[in-house]
Amino acid sequence: MPPIPPPMLMQLLFFLLFSQYFVSGTxxxxxxxxxxxxxxxxxxxxxxxxxxxxxxxxxxxxxGFELKPNGSISLDVSAPWSGRFWARTVCSVNNSSSASGGRFECSTGDCGSGRVECNGSGGAPPATLVELTLDGYGGLDFYDISLVDGFNLPISIDVQGSKSCKSVSCAADVNALCPAELSVVSDYKSVVGCKSACKAFNEPRYCCTGAYSSPSTCNPTNYSNFFKKACPQAYSYAYDDSTSTFTCPTGLNYHITFCP
Known part of the structure; x- marks a missing residue:
């Protein structure tokens, strides 16, 4: 599972009990x-x-679930809760697999389960992430869009029921702008994802690890600046907190739109 960025880890510390949950019901x-x-x-x-x-x-x-063009699905979640959402793209069933019925695989965001359901597994980079903490510190919801794990498709977050809560989006076609050294190319020679510099080069200065593991030592790079320019509201690297974390009173609803 890709590591959850530090801003989410800070919020996760506030949750010591499991919450109950439900889907489209009471x-x-x-x-x-x-x-x-x-x-x-x-x-x-x-x-x-x-x-x-x-x-x-x-x-x-x-x-994990399939969502066709113009389709929608709703999930009801009891707070407190923390987690992330993303979308997998260019998916198919690999019938050459020895597994019964073939193995479900995706070019971006694949969770490795071999099924449409991810069952607790995270998505492989590159993947545009939506991260949320419901009823977190101070009774607030925390939400963000993160490109720390790279980009695979545009996403927006719209808070329902409050005009004071900020909508957040990464609407740019980052794949069309992606540097060649970060690009993930499909079998059809089209760019389907844009890797983070950490994923592409695995160097501490890009991954905010080792000598670069603190906000004072891990600074923006040319690559994180590329992502920030394309999507100013999104996390471009691990410590990009000041312009990328948003809060709202808990108890409101959210629309997560892919390709807004």
């Missing part, structure tokens, strides 16, 4: 502190969104 523990996530596919092609819960939060009933 809160199973009788409470009312629930959030609805509505996933919408505005891409011209089918995608396979996936969910991953953070430490101390239960897996959601839907860990």
């Amino acid at each position: 809160n199973t523990n009788g409470g009312t502190n629930a959030t609805t996530f509505t996933f919408r596919n505005h891409c011209s092609y089918t995608i396979w969104p996936a969910t991953l819960s953070g430490a101390g939060s239960p897996l959601l009933p839907e860990s």
Whole structure:
């Protein structure tokens, strides 16, 4: 599983108990502190969104699903909860696999489960991430879009029920702008993803590790600046907190749109 960036790790520390959860129904523990996530596919092609819960939060009933163009699906989640969402692209069943029925595989965001459901596994970079903490520190929701694991398709987050909560998006076609050394190319010679410099080069200065493992030593690079220019509201590297983390009162609902 790719590491959850430091901003999410800080929020995960506030959760020591599991929350109950439900899908498109009534809160199973009788409470009312629930959030609805509505996933919408505005891409011209089918995608396979996936969910991953953070430490101390239960897996959601839907860990992976197919979403056709113009399709939508809603998941209801009881707070407190932390986790991430992303979409897998260019997916198919590899019938050459010895596994019964073949193995489900994706060019970007693949979680390695061999199935549409990810069942607690994270997505392989590159993948555009939506990260959320519900009912976190101070009774707030924390949310962001992260390109720390690279980019595979545009995403937006829209908070429902409050005009004061900021919408966040990474709407640029980063794949079309991606430097050749970061590009992930499909069998059809098209760019389907843009790797982070950490994934591409595995050097501490790009990964914020070793001597570069603190905010004072890990600074923006030419590559993180490329991502930041394309998507100013998104995390471009691990310590890009000041312009990339957003908060809202807990108990509101969210629309997650792919290809907004």
